[in-house]
Amino acid sequence: MTSSPRALHLAQLNVATLLHPLDDPRLAPFVEMLDPVNAAADGAPGFVWRLVEEGAPDATALRPAGEDVIVNLSVWESQDALWDFAYRSGHLEVMRRRREWFARHVEAHMVLWWIPAGQVPTVGEALGRLSELRAHGPSPRAFTFASAFTADEAAAHL
Numbered sequence: 001m002t003s004s005p006r007a008l009h010l011a012q013l014n015v016a017t018l019l020h021p022l023d024d025p026r027l028a029p030f031v032e033m034l035d036p037v038n039a040a041a042d043g044a045p046g047f048v049w050r051l052v053e054e055g056a057p058d059a060t061a062l063r064p065a066g067e068d069v070i071v072n073l074s075v076w077e078s079q080d081a082l083w084d085f086a087y088r089s090g091h092l093e094v095m096r097r098r099r100e101w102f103a104r105h106v107e108a109h110m111v112l113w114w115i116p117a118g119q120v121p122t123v124g125e126a127l128g129r130l131s132e133l134r135a136h137g138p139s140p141r142a143f144t145f146a147s148a149f150t151a152d153e154a155a156a157h158l
Contacts, residue, residue, distance in 0.1 A: 007117035008151040008158075009048055010079050013126035014072040014110045015065050017103040022060055022070075030094070030101045034058055037091050041074065044089065046081020049120055050074040064123045073126050075115065079148060082112075107134045111142050114154035 020026050038058055041047055051059045051073040060070050076082040085091055111130040115121055129142040138147035140154040 008114040008155065009117045009119075010076045010082055010112055010151075011115045011121045011126065011129075012072075012074055012076070012082060012110065012112050013121075013130055015105075015130065016070050016072075016098070016101075016109065017066070017105065018068045018070060019101055019103055027101050029097070033090075033094055034060065037094055040090050041085055044081065044085040046077040047085070048075040048077060051123065062123070065127060071123065071126075073121065073123060075121065079112070079145070083145065108144065110144060112144060112148065113142050114140075114149075114151050114158065116158065 018027070022031060035057060038050070041050060051062070051071070053059050053061050059072065062071060063069060065071055074082075076085075086095070108130065111126070111133045113129050132139070133142035133144070136142075138144060138149075140149040140157040143149050
């Protein structure tokens with residue numbers, strides 16, 4: 001990742017509470033989609049970085065938000081790039097089927113925030129942004145697609 005003094009990238013965290021353990025046959029369709037969807041993300045226009053467990057192709061074994069909660073943390077060049085991947089690619093099939101595998105969250109389960117290009121967010125930072133969104137609602141520091149802030153709006157809050 002290269003950075004310029006004013007360049008910002010979009011970080012995103014999504015948490016999902018599993019209805020069953022990952023090795024349960026009822027989650028097999030989700031598990032089978034992981035590698036192709038992650039490969040599609042890695043090759044998507046605007047993709048910068050995603051969290052993976054050391055020596056693994058994904059982060060599903062990491063459980064920083066609870067034993068039954070998986071996390072997805074990534075960085076994108078822009079909100080449009082993330083939107084296109086999430087809603088205009090094979091990832092959409094996972095989204096359509098999420099109720100088969102994940103519990104419905106009462107609180108926000110996804111958060112977006114701007115970071116300096118070249119920075120890699122920590123899981124602790126990401127969970128902190130999600131907590132901030134849950135506690136205070138959308139702001140330039142923690143928002144959603146539905147309540148987005150531009151990089152310029154967020155720059156003063158970095």
